Amino acid sequence: MIDYRLIRSEPERVKQSLQHRGYAVSMVDEWLAIDTRWRELTTRVETLTAEQNRVSKKIPQLKKAGQDVSALIAEMRTLGEQIKQLEQERREVEERREQMLLMFPNIPHETTPIGVDASQNVEVRRGGTPHPFDFEPRPHWEIAERLGLIDFERGAKISGSGFHVYIGLGARLERALINFMLDLHTREHGYQEVFPPFLVRPEVMQGTGQLPKFEEEMYRCADDPLYLIPTAEVPVTNLYREEILSIEQLPIYLVAYSPCFRREAGAAGRLTRGLLRVHQFNKVELVKFTTPETSYEEHERLLRDAETVLQRLELPYRIMLLCTGDLGFAAAKCYDLEVWSPGVQQWLEVSSCSNFEDFQARRANIRFRREPTAKPEYVHTLNASGVATARLMAALLENYQQADGSVLIPHALRPYMEGLEQITP
RNA sequence: GGAGGGGUGGCCGAGUGGUUGAAGGCGGCGGUCUUGAAAACCGCAUCCCACCUUCGCGUGGGACGGGGGUUCGAAUCCCUCCCCCUCCGCCA
Known part of the structure; x- marks a missing residue:
């Protein structure tokens, strides 16, 4: 597959290569939209997971100190549910992003002549x-x-x-x-x-x-x-x-x-x-x-x-x-x-x-x-x-x-x- | 096909559900020492991803065969797939 960073950084170049091959150039914008969505979801999931990790690490310490952690655990349970939901959505988007990327043909080398057939x-x-x-x-x-x-x-x-x-x-x-x-x-x-x-x-x-x-x-x-x-x-x-x-x-x-x-x-x-x-x-x-x-x-x-x-x-x-x-x-x-x-x-x-x-x-x-x-x-x-x-x-x-x-x-x-x-x- | 056992870093090999990216040992790299080397001692260590008014030896997320699940928290428990080993069956 092609380097997805190339689609992000030089979408016009990728479009041109698709056009030269006779492919629909719209797949570039479609992929970029999915990629943007994936990145948003990734950021959210990771932010929440970082919070989850932080608190989960604290729980055994508080427990040891004899504190009541049941409220904290309940809170974390809610957070966990939220993460799970977002994660599910992220997986779906990720799958589409990956499958679509596999459909991109290679970028022709500069010495490959341009032609339709x-x-x-x-x-x-x-x-x-x-x-x-x-x-x-x-x-x-x-x-x-x-x-x-x-x-x-x-x-x-x-x-x-x-x-x-x-x-x-x-x-x-x-x-x-x-x-x-x-x-x-x-x-x-x-x-x-x-x-x-x-x-x-x-x-x-x-x-x-x-x-x-x-x-x-x-x-x-x-x-x-x-x-x-x-x-x-x-x-x-x-x-x-x-x-x-x-x-x-x-x-x-x-x-x-x-x-x-x-x-x-x-x-x-x-x-x-x-x-x-x-x-x-x-x-x-x-x-x-x-x-x-x-x-x-x-x-x-x-x-x-x-x-x-x-x-x-x-x-x-x-x-x-x-x-x-x-x-x-x-x-x-x-x-x-x-x-x-x-x-x-x-x-x-x-x-x-x-x-x-x-x-x-x-x-x-x-x-x-x-x-x-x-x-x-x-x-x-x-x-x-x-x-x-x-x-x-x-x-x-x-x-x-x-x-x-x-x-x-x-x-x-x-x-x-x-x-x-x-x-x- | 049936029954059982097992997959942890380059290799070997620990690991009780809670600071374990992961003990210990080999091997590797760097250093101290040495004329040099060895030995000894000290130190280092992977990959993927996202983020950024400091692009940094930066912040965060993920990776213990792959993928799901349970849980506040999974190398550790469950499911599933893959691979390896042992025994039985079958077979060129």
Whole structure:
């Protein structure tokens, strides 16, 4: 969440950031009104409590001196009732104040371009060379089905539409991609591997910003207060929740494989064919914890680490800097990595590389100390997909397809496929 | 899932409902002493929030797993949730 002191001290700046994101600016004044009320109630409660403490301390002394304290106790009982009532009201106001604060999106960084929607994102650079085709490239679902790599029908049969099954070399290729990415980031980029739980508690979802605003995006267990993670970002970022780290521990680089579960409510129709938008996919996620002064430098390195995956797989891609209107709720700045898919003729988003500054750290209460006696400060958290396999698989099949219906295996993956160079019908 | 035991400061560990932010011990920091170090001795100690015609080593409130309650007053009593341990059951 954002620093509520910023709403108090610079409401106009917060309003401007909300406007740039396309949010209602009225939430600033609404919150300020509630905050004022909360502060009034807090002052009253604390004044009365101070009086209560003072007298309660005196009672045993007077008693010891043999005085009659029953009148005083009766008086205190009335005071206690009064406090209890005010306290009740304060709690209600406090709850609303807190809940509303959780609905404020992060303040975009000054380098985030201002814009209303994805059309105003800024292309940063392109990489890789488009694969030339002397035939009409087919969409990945046709390639995958012809080669027996993916079974969409049976996926739908057992789990519903939006679920697919990798079969045979398809399953093998999926696992190869995951292992390739994990090896790359652990061996060459210095990330420590983590294998997290895939079900988490509500407060963990709140820590990274999925709750309370995006409740309907997630799968939830019926009989336990647990949610299926939509990304490994959630459990991994929350590893250090409620902790104070020492500065020697920073920066922390973590990489985790996890399946990702997303309801994609209301997304039916567009972009839903094949592997483009599914309810469950695999992803290798990169997460960083840094000091505030290094986070933007780390953000650029994070982007390059994710980008390396596409370079090694020799896929054509572009990097987009998201504008304020397209920026995620928790992010201050975000790059998307998009890979070109010739079969569907689309750029597919396979990674979002975000700097959340202290937005998540504040929610999850993740802090660090510069000195053993220094005041704790919030860390900065960052993450990037490195990368998501479903769309990566789609792009891979489409870019590496051959006229005869076969698919070449990228060089980087061959060691993970027992040297296999090509998948043929 | 059933039965029982337990969660106190960086760590260990006291704590009878009433000056207990919390004994004692480790560890930490500062000092005295010393050529230096050790030992000994002395001293210090957290976080969150509100308030302010003195923004201060200021005043007040809160924090003994979390949240409620009882009480003039709760680390201490009650309820609830979470976590840990032991035994039983179940199980890849």
